[in-house]
Amino acid sequence: MHFLACVDSLKQRTILTTAYATGLRVSEATHLKVTDIDSQRMMLRISQGKGHRDRYVMLSPAIAGVLREYWKVVRLKTWLFPGDIPGQAITTGAVELACQKAHRAACIAKPITPHSLRHAFATHLLESGTDVRRIQLLLGHRSLATTSRYLKLATSTVCATTSPRDLLPEVAPLPSEPTPTPVF
Template identity: 45%
Template sequence: MNSVVAALRFFFTHTIDRPELARRLVRTAHARKIPVVLTLAEVKRLLDATTCIKHQAALSVAYGAGLRVGEVSALKVCDIDSKRMLLRIERGKGGRYRNAMLPEGLLVLLRDWWRAGRQQGVLHADGWLFPGQNATLPISTRQLHRVVVQAAEVADITKRVGPHTLRHSFATHLLEDGVDIRVIQALLGHAKLGTTAFYTQVATKTMRAVVSPLDRLALAGPDKKAPSG
């Protein structure tokens, strides 16, 4: 619905030059659902359940660097900066550029994929990191979604998952490990801190670390009366 509102606002404001009509259009507010998050064990089972090193590497990038599925698809080989241990994201949300983290374990896996892809003749120094069936085009986001769903079925994961589930899990696991929320915001490429703060609702490890005032009652002894006189 909101996409229709945006299209009509553009039509009235720019196409027919009637901005007063656009002011009557109101966007509807949608309650944001709590994202599905995998445990560390479930993430490992999911990655191990992929059918080839290309798919394992692509999903590992989504989880290990916290990328959106479109960002994974758009990566090129030259976007890997192994000296600075960074991934250059040139087609992020809103067209913004940013750097994402490149863990050592992920770099090892990407190098394995590079060697395998070179042998298959599908990887080139100036080409896509994860080419599709046609090597001149990147793997599609729809294909990556199918890869995640199929791997989840093999791994016996009953949660409703997709590529973005790995990004949600990345952010939540960092938050549970005590990483500063503003650092997580930068890694995810969020424009607003409030978007990142939403993950506090699913960081169960963080919640369990909080001591309830009710539990403190059991630790508190009876109040001692002040001595008279």
């Protein structure tokens, strides 16, 4: 993704990549701890997300590799993304600023925020065939109506949907009815 390549800080690129790859809210990404990574089960634990609920999201092999390489460089102990104040997590404002800076560097006309990465996550999952209920769980939404607001599909994706009729086996045509003889 061109946008992520324009993030010039390893920490900022890693947190924005993680947010996109997992669909996290920026506040959830900023509060990740090293111990939240479960590379055995390939999951990230989201502690006290919105609504003060814990949940797990998938940890793809690609993002696990990104996090592993990041950890090798910074060797963190507590916060995965530490802030400028010792012992504190990075702020959401710092992530927003890094996102704005990368947006300008990428020369992309459409606005990009950390939250738009969450929208892109949901939309890309839906376009690849993931069911809406699974997306709802990954995003941590209580209501399916909330999830549906995230899912803006391209018209080409909607129109490319296969009709259920096209999935049925072909049936033999019915024999044609004989033409009735005219009665005078």
